[in-house]
Amino acid sequence: MVKGESSVGSVSWQSIRDAMMARIRAQDYAPGELIPNEVDLATEFGCARATVNRALRDLATSGFLDRRRKAGTRVREAPRRKATLAIPLTRAEVEASGARYEYRLLERMGETPPPSVREKLKLAGKERVLHVKSLHLADNVPHMFEDRWIVLDTVPEIEAVDLVKTSPNVWLVRHAPYTHGTMEFLAETAGARSKHLICAPDDPILTMLRVTWLDASPITFARQSFSPSHRMRLEL
Amino acid sequence: MVKGESSVGSVSWQSIRDAMMARIRAQDYAPGELIPNEVDLATEFGCARATVNRALRDLATSGFLDRRRKAGTRVREAPRRKATLAIPLTRAEVEASGARYEYRLLERMGETPPPSVREKLKLAGKERVLHVKSLHLADNVPHMFEDRWIVLDTVPEIEAVDLVKTSPNVWLVRHAPYTHGTMEFLAETAGARSKHLICAPDDPILTMLRVTWLDASPITFARQSFSPSHRMRLEL
DNA sequence: ACGTATATTATGTGCAGACATATTAAATTC
């Protein structure tokens, strides 16, 4: 570790974060190894312990460090970085490209979900579930076909929502922000969806599966199928 | 706004964050509108202003709030949520599935990048660029074919790295963590890549394009093509 | 030697106070 390059002259938490980041880059702290503790780093940088804590917390939030009380702080073997989604994803995407966005409700029904959906949402058996199919367009051209299941036991209010006017995604984003979930990307052939997306059944399409939870309660499972050649862009 | 439900009895920043989250859910604060300022919220919750600041900062980092000095804090019209990637993504994925991971360097050369790559990396003209093709396997089965361009002007040290032993991704994650970038998912037919991925040329495959930057300098542009049926999973 | 209890320690949090900074509002000048 290079001690001579301390940042004594400038003691903002950002400068400490940057200095620590540089050391991580240079492998001064090997992946998996402990870094010096906060009190020692505060001495080295000539600032308060709370300031070091603030800097290290940012690095931990960004996925570079693992922090444990008493155990100390380690450089992660594999950084866990985050990518940003803007939600509502589809409307924002379409409008950002300068196109006119339109949403069309295709089907809405209370329905018993098939086993694959029950498994995704970890349903026990008695839950009421809403099944919604919709099409999202850009300049009157099909952009994304959505097949979505919403657990009414978790978000009963959506039952009173006019889903002709408001897409379930927009409503959920506003009224049922998830606490955690998963998102999967896969490539499939359009198949039966080609009639919605107006393409060839053999065309490759990007599909996104999303499951969201509110604490321990499942909110929704959505399968979004995009038109061929569509690219889903995330910011890193 | 519901003032009677203050959290006077429990004043951790987490409880304040949760209380504010509940209000956002309930639309007590409309999207785009200002919420009460920190001093007022501190009075309401019966805690220090710094504690409110800590809670709101978390909500801002999570994408629900926009904060500006003097201007105040607004509920975002569209939340910007984050998804988590574990990097090195491929090795972690393969090993998490219980398979044996293997990396094979296919090609490595200094080369003039084509216009499409120059554009992705915003290259001016004189930059030295390394071109690396590699195959990543799971239990001896091709899992991902990677075609990657690395800007040597940004990360010259990689030139001395034995890329037979170490995948460029692993090296870059360790030595050149990006400050920002973009990631795109798309569905394509395998085409010429089918000979690497050992599949039919018409098979749909998931492709991920990633461009990363170190401040204003481009690091790398990678096109990763996954074997058919592969699902890229992110945590929300 | 092993299991349990106690002590220690590194990070996490809350607070009060002061100061910094970016932004908006108000006052002043032309």
Next chain:
DNA sequence: GAATTTAATATGTCTGCACATAATATACGT
């Protein structure tokens, strides 16, 4: 009325101190 200057304000940061908490180390008992 428009432009410029000054004042006010809401968030951002730093500090020192105290306390909390989770985890590891040490001590004690069998």
